[in-house]
Amino acid sequence: MSDNQPDDGSKRDFIFLATGAVAAAGGASLAWPLVAQMGKAADTLAAGSIEIDLSKIAEGQQLKMLWRGKPVFVRHRTAAEIEVAEAVELTELKDPEADVDRLIAGPSGAVNQKYLVMVGVCTHFGCVPVGEAGDFEGWYCPCHGSHYDTSGRIRKGPAPKNMVIPPYEYISDNVIKVG
Amino acid sequence: MSGHPSTYEPKYAAAKWMDQRLPIIRMGADFMTFPSPRNLNYWYTFGGILALCLVVQILSGVILAMHYVADVDKAFASVQRIRRDVPFGWLLQSMHAVGASMFFLAVYMHMFRGLYYGSYKAPREVIWILGCAIYLAMMATAFLGYTLPWGQMSFWGATVITGFFGAVPVVGESLQQWLLGGYSVDNATLNRFFALHYLLPFVIAALVGLHVWALHHVGQNNPIGISAKTKEDTLSFHPFYTVKDAFAIAVFFVIFAIFLFYLPDALGHADNYIEADPMKTPPHIVPEWYFLPFYAILRAVPSKLFGILLMLGAIVVLFVLPWLDTHKVRSMRFRPIAKWFFIIFIVMCFILGWCGAGTPSDVAIPIGKGMTFYVLSQIATVYYFAYFLIILPVLGLVEKPLKRPDSITKAVLGEQKSDADLASA
Numbered sequence: 001m002s003d004n005q006p007d008d009g010s011k012r013d014f015i016f017l018a019t020g021a022v023a024a025a026g027g028a029s030l031a032w033p034l035v036a037q038m039g040k041a042a043d044t045l046a047a048g049s050i051e052i053d054l055s056k057i058a059e060g061q062q063l064k065m066l067w068r069g070k071p072v073f074v075r076h077r078t079a080a081e082i083e084v085a086e087a088v089e090l091t092e093l094k095d096p097e098a099d100v101d102r103l104i105a106g107p108s109g110a111v112n113q114k115y116l117v118m119v120g121v122c123t124h125f126g127c128v129p130v131g132e133a134g135d136f137e138g139w140y141c142p143c144h145g146s147h148y149d150t151s152g153r154i155r156k157g158p159a160p161k162n163m164v165i166p167p168y169e170y171i172s173d174n175v176i177k178v179g
Numbered sequence: 180m181s182g183h184p185s186t187y188e189p190k191y192a193a194a195k196w197m198d199q200r201l202p203i204i205r206m207g208a209d210f211m212t213f214p215s216p217r218n219l220n221y222w223y224t225f226g227g228i229l230a231l232c233l234v235v236q237i238l239s240g241v242i243l244a245m246h247y248v249a250d251v252d253k254a255f256a257s258v259q260r261i262r263r264d265v266p267f268g269w270l271l272q273s274m275h276a277v278g279a280s281m282f283f284l285a286v287y288m289h290m291f292r293g294l295y296y297g298s299y300k301a302p303r304e305v306i307w308i309l310g311c312a313i314y315l316a317m318m319a320t321a322f323l324g325y326t327l328p329w330g331q332m333s334f335w336g337a338t339v340i341t342g343f344f345g346a347v348p349v350v351g352e353s354l355q356q357w358l359l360g361g362y363s364v365d366n367a368t369l370n371r372f373f374a375l376h377y378l379l380p381f382v383i384a385a386l387v388g389l390h391v392w393a394l395h396h397v398g399q400n401n402p403i404g405i406s407a408k409t410k411e412d413t414l415s416f417h418p419f420y421t422v423k424d425a426f427a428i429a430v431f432f433v434i435f436a437i438f439l440f441y442l443p444d445a446l447g448h449a450d451n452y453i454e455a456d457p458m459k460t461p462p463h464i465v466p467e468w469y470f471l472p473f474y475a476i477l478r479a480v481p482s483k484l485f486g487i488l489l490m491l492g493a494i495v496v497l498f499v500l501p502w503l504d505t506h507k508v509r510s511m512r513f514r515p516i517a518k519w520f521f522i523i524f525i526v527m528c529f530i531l532g533w534c535g536a537g538t539p540s541d542v543a544i545p546i547g548k549g550m551t552f553y554v555l556s557q558i559a560t561v562y563y564f565a566y567f568l569i570i571l572p573v574l575g576l577v578e579k580p581l582k583r584p585d586s587i588t589k590a591v592l593g594e595q596k597s598d599a600d601l602a603s604a
Contacts, residue, residue, distance in 0.1 A: 038358065038371070039357050039360065040361055041360065041361075041367065044361045044362070044365075047362075068361075068362040068363065069361060069362050069363030069457055070362060070457065071457065071458050124483055125339040125342035126342040126363075127335065127338065127339065127464065128459060129460075130460075141460075142461075142462050142463065143335075143339065143460060145539060158478075158481050158482060158486065160346075160482075
């Protein structure tokens with residue numbers, strides 16, 4: 001067999017590499033659906049937004065609503081709570097953010113400091129913090145002892161970030177739409 | 180699978196026919212006659228106990244899967260239905276839940292045995308690494324399984340653990356949501372956890388196969404850590420160790436039965452009898468007892484990412500142990516200094532477990548102003564890592580071992596006697 005066939009190694013190498021390349025591309029294109037199926041399904045992504053009527057929340061009261069499987073806190077803060085949140089120097093904060101930057105402006109363009117809207121999930125490992133508790137009179141996470149202030153900012157404990165502000169907008173003076 | 184020359188002789192024509200085509204009977208026969216060191220003590224029976232634990236979990240688990248419903252609205256009720264309405268469901272469900280604890284009890288004994296007798300040292304590094312991989316797969320399986328009853332601890336345990344992935348810089352949140360299949364622990368999460376919980380035990384079984392294969396290739400270690408040199412140093416696995424294992428298994432099953440029939444909930448948490456509620460976190464989240472030491476390490480530092488890395492490190496360090504302990508002598512029976520550090524290590528593991536169960540800010544030991552669980556867990560964490568990363572490597576260089584016997588036979592029968600002497604006596 002080898003007598004009448006001159007050994008041409010380069011042809012073999014080419015076929016070997018070309019086959020390998022096609023197999024690798026095929027493998028990768030098959031692997032992608034297997035990985036991507038784990039992600040959020042269309043119905044999960046489409047999970048609607050919720051509307052919240054702020055006028056029903058009395059001063060000093062907190063409303064808890066389920067949004068995307070997580071609780072959303074809407075707190076009608078007292079004047080004292082707003083004052084405390086405003087008075088904090090940014091340099092004292094682990095995740096510096098002014099109180100006013102954590103609020104979204106209403107239709108008039110002005111920020112209503114009374115209503116704090118945030119995802120009620122501790123940024124440490126995702127537990128739901130307890131309200132009006134902790135060293136800063138804001139929220140306290142019972143899981144690993146993170147303390148949040150009246151603006152939902154992390155002040156003490158293992159959590160790295162302030163509680164997250166969800167995307168929301170005022171659709172009228174007293175109603176917001178979260179999501 | 181065995182590393183010793185086969186002594187199997189097929190007796191019947193059918194057995195001979197089979198032996199020429201698929202020597203599976205030979206494999207079993209060689210397994211049963213495997214030469215094992217003659218001085219193995221009861222600490223060496225946990226391997227057999229663990230194999231049986233895996234069988235119990237797979238059998239009871241496959242049956243439970245026939246009655247369980249992986250749906251956030253039905254999961255909790257389906258487990259209660261298994262316990263109340265399914266014939267013998269109360270037995271099988273408890274057997275599976277208690278069995279998980281028993282599995283971990285046995286695996287910890289097995290690991291401490293390996294640590295004390297130096298079973299991770301050459302030529303058994305691969306056996307040890309495979310064992311660590313089995314332990315890791317067991318932890319994953321136990322965590323996934325604990326989510327399935329969809330109680331409060333199931334849900335919040337799953338939320339906390341999957342939150343670890345959120346700590347990964349940059350891609351953390353995407354990674355976490357990819358794992359959960361949503362924004363939070365929900366139906367998609369429960370379904371995939373169920374599928375993986377069913378899959379992983381078979382991965383464990385395959386790893387156990389490799390673990391035992393490697394063990395039979397290099398031979399078992401033994402309490403004095405001196406390799407078997409002659410035939411006199413060994414005994415056939417059957418009947419000597421099958422009987423010893425059987426006795427240990429019987430004792431182990433008595434303990435299992437006490438929990439199963441009299442204390443089925445003693446090792447669980449009452450909050451898991453409350454259905455999962457994403458709006459309310461239980462006041463005190465704790466993992467199952469077998470994860471408490473790692474939970475304490477996680478909480479020993481006030482940083483999320485560093486806490487997770489430390490906890491992972493506590494497991495990773497086990498994998499590289501064969502290269503951290505450089506001392507030539509395997510068994511700590513002949514290592515007078517290492518032995519004491521080992522005993523302190525065991526105590527520290529228990530202290531970590533205790534800290535994991537406590538609230539960090541509570542006082543653990545009333546000395547001075549009171550030592551909190553937080554401080555105590557930091558001390559124990561430092562020791563845990565120091566044992567592997569400082570103490571063992573340093574002792575490998577400086578520790579002078581005690582005089583060791585020449586062989587296993589001499590260690591068992593004394594310097595003068597041998598089997599031949601005993602036979603003539």
